[in-house]
Amino acid sequence: MKLKIAVLPGDGIGPEIMEQGVAVMDAVASKFGHEVTYKEALCGAHAIDELGDPFPEETYEVCRDADAVLFAAVGDPKFDNDPTAKVRPEQGLLAMRKKLGLFANIRPVQTFKCLVHKSPLKADLVDGADFVCIRELTGGMYFGEKYQDNDKAYDTNYYTRPEVERILKVGFEYARRRNRHLTVVDKANVLASSRLWRQIAKEMEPQYPDVDVDYMFVDNASMRMIAEPKFFDVMVTENTFGDILTDEGSCISGSMGLLPSASTGESTPVFEPVHGSWPQAKGQNIANPLAQILSVAMMLEHFDLKDEGALIRRAVDASLDNNVRTPEIQVEGGAAYGTKEVGAWIVDYIRKA
Amino acid sequence: MKLKIAVLPGDGIGPEIMEQGVAVMDAVASKFGHEVTYKEALCGAHAIDELGDPFPEETYEVCRDADAVLFAAVGDPKFDNDPTAKVRPEQGLLAMRKKLGLFANIRPVQTFKCLVHKSPLKADLVDGADFVCIRELTGGMYFGEKYQDNDKAYDTNYYTRPEVERILKVGFEYARRRNRHLTVVDKANVLASSRLWRQIAKEMEPQYPDVDVDYMFVDNASMRMIAEPKFFDVMVTENTFGDILTDEGSCISGSMGLLPSASTGESTPVFEPVHGSWPQAKGQNIANPLAQILSVAMMLEHFDLKDEGALIRRAVDASLDNNVRTPEIQVEGGAAYGTKEVGAWIVDYIRKA
Ligand SMILES: CC(C)[C@H](C(=O)O)[C@@H](O)C(=O)O
Ligand SMILES: CC(C)[C@H](C(=O)O)[C@@H](O)C(=O)O
Numbered sequence: 001m002k003l004k005i006a007v008l009p010g011d012g013i014g015p016e017i018m019e020q021g022v023a024v025m026d027a028v029a030s031k032f033g034h035e036v037t038y039k040e041a042l043c044g045a046h047a048i049d050e051l052g053d054p055f056p057e058e059t060y061e062v063c064r065d066a067d068a069v070l071f072a073a074v075g076d077p078k079f080d081n082d083p084t085a086k087v088r089p090e091q092g093l094l095a096m097r098k099k100l101g102l103f104a105n106i107r108p109v110q111t112f113k114c115l116v117h118k119s120p121l122k123a124d125l126v127d128g129a130d131f132v133c134i135r136e137l138t139g140g141m142y143f144g145e146k147y148q149d150n151d152k153a154y155d156t157n158y159y160t161r162p163e164v165e166r167i168l169k170v171g172f173e174y175a176r177r178r179n180r181h182l183t184v185v186d187k188a189n190v191l192a193s194s195r196l197w198r199q200i201a202k203e204m205e206p207q208y209p210d211v212d213v214d215y216m217f218v219d220n221a222s223m224r225m226i227a228e229p230k231f232f233d234v235m236v237t238e239n240t241f242g243d244i245l246t247d248e249g250s251c252i253s254g255s256m257g258l259l260p261s262a263s264t265g266e267s268t269p270v271f272e273p274v275h276g277s278w279p280q281a282k283g284q285n286i287a288n289p290l291a292q293i294l295s296v297a298m299m300l301e302h303f304d305l306k307d308e309g310a311l312i313r314r315a316v317d318a319s320l321d322n323n324v325r326t327p328e329i330q331v332e333g334g335a336a337y338g339t340k341e342v343g344a345w346i347v348d349y350i351r352k353a
Numbered sequence: 354m355k356l357k358i359a360v361l362p363g364d365g366i367g368p369e370i371m372e373q374g375v376a377v378m379d380a381v382a383s384k385f386g387h388e389v390t391y392k393e394a395l396c397g398a399h400a401i402d403e404l405g406d407p408f409p410e411e412t413y414e415v416c417r418d419a420d421a422v423l424f425a426a427v428g429d430p431k432f433d434n435d436p437t438a439k440v441r442p443e444q445g446l447l448a449m450r451k452k453l454g455l456f457a458n459i460r461p462v463q464t465f466k467c468l469v470h471k472s473p474l475k476a477d478l479v480d481g482a483d484f485v486c487i488r489e490l491t492g493g494m495y496f497g498e499k500y501q502d503n504d505k506a507y508d509t510n511y512y513t514r515p516e517v518e519r520i521l522k523v524g525f526e527y528a529r530r531r532n533r534h535l536t537v538v539d540k541a542n543v544l545a546s547s548r549l550w551r552q553i554a555k556e557m558e559p560q561y562p563d564v565d566v567d568y569m570f571v572d573n574a575s576m577r578m579i580a581e582p583k584f585f586d587v588m589v590t591e592n593t594f595g596d597i598l599t600d601e602g603s604c605i606s607g608s609m610g611l612l613p614s615a616s617t618g619e620s621t622p623v624f625e626p627v628h629g630s631w632p633q634a635k636g637q638n639i640a641n642p643l644a645q646i647l648s649v650a651m652m653l654e655h656f657d658l659k660d661e662g663a664l665i666r667r668a669v670d671a672s673l674d675n676n677v678r679t680p681e682i683q684v685e686g687g688a689a690y691g692t693k694e695v696g697a698w699i700v701d702y703i704r705k706a
Contacts, residue, residue, distance in 0.1 A: 121579070154511040227473050
């Protein structure tokens, strides 16, 4: 297969983990005989500094012309605590989502047995939890009409039928490929937009007779996710609720630094770690590259390259089992590996496999 | 002191726990020489059945003319899974909030040492957690302009300066009475309404130089609350975020059945358990009356009757220490007490104190 990948390392630890992601991609490509080309582009704080725009037009073009985008992370402390700054790295994220039509954000919440003790939850609750949060990513309050002056402000949580249908479809289809249990999260007892979501979901149900659907209010979902994470298989929800719930989901896994995500939609799909740019760790070779590496696996699986994805997952599991781990997940007394060393170990495993 | 209390037992287990709340109130009143009168009124599913309205006008009048409302819980399964039903018990809650101007929902998240093991979180994270969530309750998407047809829908997250100022004031003042740490939760990197909140909070900061303020995005807050609940002292946020975060907060305490709440504002304040109406347990004498009883304590403290409130809290602690507990929190092998028996024990403790 030929793959054209847009590479967006972004800020902070982004470039370091991206280097390992690309190395792993290369190893897999040469093993399976795929032809991969990369094109790097600027985004985030970096892009603001150099071009005054966190998602410049040329970056957009690189993404649009690629088969997939491999993204690391954006964000820089100099923009923190100033949500009113004119140009901010987050705007780059939002622009990328909108321009590439990335309406479906897919976040598998997986636990790794050897890291379950890192979870804030009790081990028995979280061990074996394995679900997927699907968040609508280009609608709702994020993109609805807004207004602010000194005395009042509003945001509009606006959804149209086609927007709701296409994301629910992603939810139903994901559920079908997994354990056929879909939880639609909304606040239909209060919000008109949620009532539309629920109505459409109910209309779609008959097309997926093999999928069990339940409806859950968002306040309940935020509790259930910690009280009984194993309840969930696939959860689908709107943008703002999804922002809150996907982060809550990642946090309970104990494996936040290992979780990849995908954002798919109308144009090129984007694959990226769930974690942020961790600017404090920049250049120290201590950041965990596994979420980035597993984002490569998700990307390959997206193109139906299942064996390739599975090999990366096996390599990651093996690295964990062999205590080839970055400091934050190293076992007591174990020698911590650097970002590069973990990446190199995994590349080596893939080559020898 | 003379106190006129509106009593709204509502649905499900409501009447049973209310009976104990009132008995405790009576015991405290006679001990301290207060003169309390009660007036009961209908609300919830009950009120729909009898009067076609979950918060009838006569109930409103009873509340308006009282010094405080003691509320239990509303909700009935026959209204579940049908968020589009014309009249629903929740509408009664929303009507009560709006008509009584209950703009501040105050939810202390407290852990009880003997119940920490009930938390989904690891004991060391949650033991000693003690914070207050303050949720704006009469604005935002709950009450903003809404629209829905077959093809589109929207809700409006609208806030005005006075609405934001008065709830932030509650937050600042609560922080001042506690550990002087206020966390303002918003999504100011995306939402215009959040930017107004943050702007106003920053303007108010100088009036409270003794309070440490930090600003946290809602997605972060939902993680921090489980990763490090002891970080928080007082948290203040808008209606929808507050709906999600207050429930998450209650869930982590392990003491959900024991948590009271207050809703205060322009008119009569309301005191009620955080938990729901648990219709399945109705009439079985198994519901835990402690959240209702602690709601009475919160009510007394609201009227600055500190010794009275403290006595109730001591009585509750003593009941727990003596394993006088309803089934869901009874220790293994311990005899479970009924709703009535727990209430009677506490009344007895207060009488003898
Ligand atoms: C940075 C911010 C705009 C973004 C969001 O809220 O979508 C982030 O929190 C995320 O979840 O990807
Ligand atoms: C029943 C519902 C309308 C209500 C709300 O969302 O406010 C409830 O969840 C609550 O938090 O009191």
